[in-house]
Amino acid sequence: MNPILLDRPRSASTPHPLDWLxxxxxxxxxCLLRCVTSPMTTRRERSAPVHPPQxxxxxxxxxxxxxxxxxxxLDVPVTHDRAVGGLRRRYELHRLTVSPAQQPGYAATLHAGWRRGRGELIGGPVRGASGSRQVWRTRLAAGAWRAALLAGGRHIRRHILGIRVTDRDLAAILVRSAALLDAPAIxxxxxGCCLVSVPHGPARDRIMRATELGPPSPKS
Incomplete structure (x- = not known):
């Protein structure tokens, strides 16, 4: 295991204001956390956030x-641990840990981000919305799909690109997000899970283009 301390400590008692960035x-x-921490359930309140784990x-x-x-x-420092396991088939496990002191602000910021982001995507277009807002809604949609492609269960077949997720609300957001990206999804x-898929061809290409990231920042 190789512990790496990342970022400088900072008090997170007050969450960031929710500007678009x-x-x-x-x-x-x-969305990344929902891909790996939230079991599917019909009883959980639809707008309730996953309480982010430490x-x-x-x-x-x-x-x-x-x-x-x-x-x-978001100015939340984390510790990244890498562990290697397995005998004949080796694998890596990556653990990110947030300190207890950072937990309240971390939880509040992600809670607020999930609620407002979900509202922007599920609520549909707002009459008279600015062009800037439309652009940011598209970026939210791309972020949801990027998270699912990285941390969801890939289900790739010749005719579809599919993602398995255990969170029904995230699955609904992926469908809505695909529509915003001009890619019909099913x-x-x-x-125990939902499969969200888009057909291969132009729809898949739009999703992949929207979720591409540029070169990492030197400070990232």
Whole structure:
């Protein structure tokens, strides 16, 4: 295990104001957590956030690095541990840990980001909304799909790109987000999970283009 301390400590007793940049970072981070921490249930309130855990684990480094980068944007310091396991088939496990002192602000920011981001996407277009707001709604949609592609269960077949998620609300957001990205999606409920899929071809290409990231910042 190789512990790496990232970012400088900062008090998080007061969450960031939800400007658009903060909102998109907090919403995508919340989507990443929902991909790996939230079981499917019909009883949980639809708008209720996943209470962000102090420690979260990923089996993909790129998913862990993306969440680390988003938390860096939100001024939430994290510790990144890498562990290697397995005998014949080796694997890596990536753990991100937020200190107890940071937990209240971290939870409040992600809670607010999830609620407002969900409202922007599920609520539909607002009459008279500015062009800037439409652009940011598209970025929220791309963030939801980016999180699902990194941390959801990939289900790739010749004719579809599919994502398995255990959170019904996230599945609904992915369908709505695909529509905003001009990519029709299908939701198929299953036992313990939902499969959200888009057909190969132009729809898949639009999703992949929208979720592409540029070169990482030197400070990320």
């Amino acid at each position: 903060t909102l998109t970072a907090a919403f995508e981070a919340a 420690r979260v684990e990923f089996n993909r480094e790129d998913a862990a690095q993306r969440l680390r980068h988003l938390l860096h944007q 939701l198929r409920p299953g036992t």
